[in-house]
Amino acid sequence: MSYSGEFLLHLTQKCKKLQKQMKQIHSLIITNGHLHQHQNVPSSSLSLPWMPTLLYNALISAYHIHNHNKALSIFTHMLANQAPPNSHTFPPLLKISPLPLGATLHSQTLKRGLLSDGFILTTLLALYARNHLLPHARMVFEEFPMFCIVACNAMINAFSMNGDMEAAVALFERMPRRDVFSWTTVVDGFALKGNFGASIRFFRNMMNHKDVVAGLVKPNEATCSSVLSSCANLDGKAALDWGKQVHGYVVMNEVKLGVFVGTSLIHLYGKMGCLSNAENVFRVMVVREVCTWNAMISSLASHGREKNALDMFDRMKLHGLKPNSITFAAVLTACARGNLVREGLDLFRSMWYDFGIEPNLKHYGCVIDLLGRAGHIEEAAEIIRNMPFQPDASVLGAFLGACRIHGAIELGEEIGKNMLRLQTQHSGQYVLLSSMNAEKERWDRAANLRREIMEAGIQKIPAYSMLHLT
Missing domain, CATH: 1.25.40.10 (Tetratricopeptide repeat domain)
Known part of the structure; x- marks a missing residue:
C-alpha cells in the first residue's frame, strides 16, 4: 500500500515518543521512497519537493529522544541524499551531540547561513555551556541579532551552570525585562553552587519586586521547588520559616503542587523534624513519583519511625513503583536505626536478586x-x-x-x-x-x-x- 508523504509526516509527529511505532513508520517512509523523491524521479510525481527535508527533520526529532546514534545516522543520510537541512534540522542534533561533533554542526549552520535563527543560537549556547566553554558561549550570545529575553536567559543559565554567579547577576540586572525563567535561573544557580542563603535572598528580592507585586511575573513550580530545596539545605528556624512561607504561597496562589514542589516540601519538613507537615503534603499530592516516596521514607527513618518507613516502602511497591538505589539507602538506614537486622539483610539481598540494583x-x-x-x-x-x-x-x-x-x-x-x-x-x-x-x-x-x-x-x-x- 502506498502512503503520501504528508500522511507519513503526520504519523511521525504524532508517534515520535513511541520507539516501536517510530521504527515501523521509518520503514514505511523508506519503502514508499519519500526520502529520495528529488533523485531521478519525474517532476510530475513530486507533489511536495521539500517533503524529504520535512521527513528527515521529523525522523531526527523523533529519534533524538530515545536513540541518539540513529538520529545522527539519519542526518548523515540526509546529507548524502542531498536533502537540504534547514533551521529545524540542527537544534535536536545539537542537544545530543558531544563537543567535537557539536562544533562541526556549528560550522554546518554557519555554512548554510542559519546562524541568524534564535533557536539554533540558543541550542549552540547550551552546547558550549554544558561543556564548560563559557568563552564560546559568550561568542554565540553576541551573535544574537537583538538583546532579547530568550538570549539573556540562555546566557544566565550558562553562567549559572558554570558557577559564575557574579556574571549571571550582572547580566540579569542589565535586562530591560525579566520573566519567571530569568528569576528562577538565578535562584537555581545559587543553589547549584551551594550558596543556599543567596538563593533564598534572591527569591525574597523576587517576591518584593514590582513585577511580582503587580502580577506580571509569578513564581512557578520550578521556582518554588528550587527555593524549597535551598531551605532544606540550611539549618535553623529562619530556613524553616521561609519554607513555610513558600508553602503558603503555593496554597494561596494555586501553584501546582506537582512532584517537584511536593517532594521538596516533604524533604524540607522531614529534615526539620516536622513529620506531620510532611505527611500532610504527601497525603494531598495527586501524583507521586519514586522520589516522593523516597523523601517520605527517609523522613520517617530519620526521626525514629523505622517501622513506618518500612510500611511506606511496602505501600510504594503496591502502587506499582520500582524502588531505586536511593530508596534502598533510606530503608537500610531505617533498619540500622531500628535494629531490624533480619529485615535489613533481606532488603540488602533483594536489591540485586529482585530489582537488579547493584549495591x-x-x-x-x-x-x-x-x-x-x-x-x-x-x-x-x-x-x-x-x-x-x-x-x-x-x-x-x-x-x-x-x-x-x-x-x-x-x-x-x-x-x-x-x-x-x-x-x-x-x-x-x-x-x-x-x-x-x-x-x-x-x-x-x-x-x-x-x-x-x-x-x-x-x-x-x-x-x-x-x-x-x-
Missing part, C-alpha cells in the same frame, strides 16, 4: 552500621573484607564506632589499620583507633598510632562553630 558504597555502609549497632562485629568485618571496592571514611567510621561500643578492639585495629594503609588521609579514623586503645589503657599502641599520624603529615581538621544571621 554501592552507601548501601554497604548502611549494612555495616546495621550489623555494628546490633553487635554483629564479625559479620560486619567479613562484609568489609569481601566488599568489591575499598571502604570510605563513613564505612570505616561506622565499623570502628561499633568496635569501640562493643569492645572489639583487636578486630577494629586489624580492619582499620589495613584500610588506613590504603587511605592515609582519614585522620579521624586514626584518632578513633588511638582513642579506642587509650580507653583500654594500651598506651603504647595509642602512642604508635598518634606517631603514624604525625609521620604521614596528616593534619587534623580543626573544629569550628557557625551561626546563621538573618
Whole structure:
C-alpha cells in the first residue's frame, strides 16, 4: 500500500515518543521512497519537493529522544541524499551531540547561513555551556541579532551552570525585562553552587519586586521547588520559616503542587523534624513519583519511625513503583536505626536478586552500621573484607564506632589499620583507633598510632562553630 508523504509526516509527529511505532513508520517512509523523491524521479510525481527535508527533520526529532546514534545516522543520510537541512534540522542534533561533533554542526549552520535563527543560537549556547566553554558561549550570545529575553536567559543559565554567579547577576540586572525563567535561573544557580542563603535572598528580592507585586511575573513550580530545596539545605528556624512561607504561597496562589514542589516540601519538613507537615503534603499530592516516596521514607527513618518507613516502602511497591538505589539507602538506614537486622539483610539481598540494583558504597555502609549497632562485629568485618571496592571514611567510621561500643578492639585495629594503609588521609579514623586503645589503657599502641599520624603529615581538621544571621 502506498502512503503520501504528508500522511507519513503526520504519523511521525504524532508517534515520535513511541520507539516501536517510530521504527515501523521509518520503514514505511523508506519503502514508499519519500526520502529520495528529488533523485531521478519525474517532476510530475513530486507533489511536495521539500517533503524529504520535512521527513528527515521529523525522523531526527523523533529519534533524538530515545536513540541518539540513529538520529545522527539519519542526518548523515540526509546529507548524502542531498536533502537540504534547514533551521529545524540542527537544534535536536545539537542537544545530543558531544563537543567535537557539536562544533562541526556549528560550522554546518554557519555554512548554510542559519546562524541568524534564535533557536539554533540558543541550542549552540547550551552546547558550549554544558561543556564548560563559557568563552564560546559568550561568542554565540553576541551573535544574537537583538538583546532579547530568550538570549539573556540562555546566557544566565550558562553562567549559572558554570558557577559564575557574579556574571549571571550582572547580566540579569542589565535586562530591560525579566520573566519567571530569568528569576528562577538565578535562584537555581545559587543553589547549584551551594550558596543556599543567596538563593533564598534572591527569591525574597523576587517576591518584593514590582513585577511580582503587580502580577506580571509569578513564581512557578520550578521556582518554588528550587527555593524549597535551598531551605532544606540550611539549618535553623529562619530556613524553616521561609519554607513555610513558600508553602503558603503555593496554597494561596494555586501553584501546582506537582512532584517537584511536593517532594521538596516533604524533604524540607522531614529534615526539620516536622513529620506531620510532611505527611500532610504527601497525603494531598495527586501524583507521586519514586522520589516522593523516597523523601517520605527517609523522613520517617530519620526521626525514629523505622517501622513506618518500612510500611511506606511496602505501600510504594503496591502502587506499582520500582524502588531505586536511593530508596534502598533510606530503608537500610531505617533498619540500622531500628535494629531490624533480619529485615535489613533481606532488603540488602533483594536489591540485586529482585530489582537488579547493584549495591554501592552507601548501601554497604548502611549494612555495616546495621550489623555494628546490633553487635554483629564479625559479620560486619567479613562484609568489609569481601566488599568489591575499598571502604570510605563513613564505612570505616561506622565499623570502628561499633568496635569501640562493643569492645572489639583487636578486630577494629586489624580492619582499620589495613584500610588506613590504603587511605592515609582519614585522620579521624586514626584518632578513633588511638582513642579506642587509650580507653583500654594500651598506651603504647595509642602512642604508635598518634606517631603514624604525625609521620604521614596528616593534619587534623580543626573544629569550628557557625551561626546563621538573618
